[in-house]
Amino acid sequence: MFRFFDLSVIRTARLSPTMLRVTFAVPADFVSGGRDQRFKLFFPHPHQDRPVMPDVPDDDWFAAWRALDPDERAVMRTFTVRAQRPGEMDVDFALHGDLGPASRWASRARPGGHLLALGPTAPDNGGVEFAPPASARTILIAGDESALPAIGANLESLPSGASAHVYVQIAHDDDRQDDLPGPVTWLVRNRDVSLADAVQNAPVVDYAWLAGEAATVRAMRRHLVRDRGMPRDAVEFMGYWRRGSSEENLLAETLAGGTPHTPED
Numbered sequence: 001m002f003r004f005f006d007l008s009v010i011r012t013a014r015l016s017p018t019m020l021r022v023t024f025a026v027p028a029d030f031v032s033g034g035r036d037q038r039f040k041l042f043f044p045h046p047h048q049d050r051p052v053m054p055d056v057p058d059d060d061w062f063a064a065w066r067a068l069d070p071d072e073r074a075v076m077r078t079f080t081v082r083a084q085r086p087g088e089m090d091v092d093f094a095l096h097g098d099l100g101p102a103s104r105w106a107s108r109a110r111p112g113g114h115l116l117a118l119g120p121t122a123p124d125n126g127g128v129e130f131a132p133p134a135s136a137r138t139i140l141i142a143g144d145e146s147a148l149p150a151i152g153a154n155l156e157s158l159p160s161g162a163s164a165h166v167y168v169q170i171a172h173d174d175d176r177q178d179d180l181p182g183p184v185t186w187l188v189r190n191r192d193v194s195l196a197d198a199v200q201n202a203p204v205v206d207y208a209w210l211a212g213e214a215a216t217v218r219a220m221r222r223h224l225v226r227d228r229g230m231p232r233d234a235v236e237f238m239g240y241w242r243r244g245s246s247e248e249n250l251l252a253e254t255l256a257g258g259t260p261h262t263p264e265d
């Protein structure tokens with residue numbers, strides 16, 4: 001359901017102070033399931049031109065990649081397919097400085113640049129979480145800039161007859177994306193109420209999708225499940241990043257038995 005793709009950059013577009021869209025060329029067998037379709041991107045280190053991967057068959061890549069020197073092996077990060085069109089797809093990066101290899105790479109991306117992706121080859125591929133039941137009439141969607149690509153794609157595929165209450169935390173007023181379908185409550189960080197407070201005051205809903213900074217996501221989910229009594233399976237949630245921790249650290253925790261990207265109380 002997933003295979004490696006060599007991606008080349010067709011163009012970039014600065015959407016707002018925080019968000020940068022990179023459009024990659026993709027072959028016909030890159031097949032997104034839409035909505036919050038996640039996939040892996042592999043970045044070079046600052047001293048490299050291209051991401052370094054082991055020369056092994058696709059099925060054996062993970063152990064072989066882990067066995068390589070962490071200072072040399074490609075840096076693996078998780079992203080969302082914001083949109084796919086014939087021959088190309090958009091990935092929207094929430095820029096957060098040069099500390100993150102992904103953010104660093106994106107801010108310097110130019111047409112012709114290369115990345116490696118582990119991407120989906122069929123719409124039903126296990127990398128899509130936004131799945132409101134057909135009976136859901138009201139949906140809550142909340143996240144920060146890292147979740148904005150998924151939120152945009154989710155809103156474009158809302159089930160007919162369902163209405164969504166959408167809360168997005170952004171750094172600047174100009175980070176608003178006014179072309180999203182349906183109303184969005186934009187919450188400017190350090191000016192408006194926090195995302196967690198907004199969700200506390202949100203209307204009662206049948207289904208919720210939450211993503212973004214892990215501690216905030218956990219707090220929002222706890223409120224919906226513990227305080228409001230929403231059924232656990234009606235609340236989809238995912239920590240997309242953690243303050244002060246790279247994605248490597250989160251992966252290392254997962255492999256050691258923690259579950260930073262998966263359901264927890």
Ligand SMILES: Cc1cc2nc3c(=O)[nH]c(=O)nc-3n(C[C@H](O)[C@H](O)[C@H](O)COP(=O)(O)OP(=O)(O)OC[C@H]3O[C@@H](n4cnc5c(N)ncnc54)[C@H](O)[C@@H]3O)c2cc1C
Nearest residue numbers: 079080094096100101102103240241242243244245246247
């Ligand atoms: C399923 C899934 C889908 C995702 N989709 C997207 C997407 O489409 N677009 C997107 O931009 N991100 C997305 N993310 C989040 C992205 O994978 C992380 O932000 C990742 O940490 C970025 O890698 P990096 O190399 O830039 O930073 P890292 O090296 O992982 O982290 C370096 C430092 O930056 C901080 N940091 C990481 N991310 C952010 C952030 N967003 N804002 C502020 N500080 C941050 C970390 O706390 C750490 O201190 C997704 C994550 C998941 C799990």
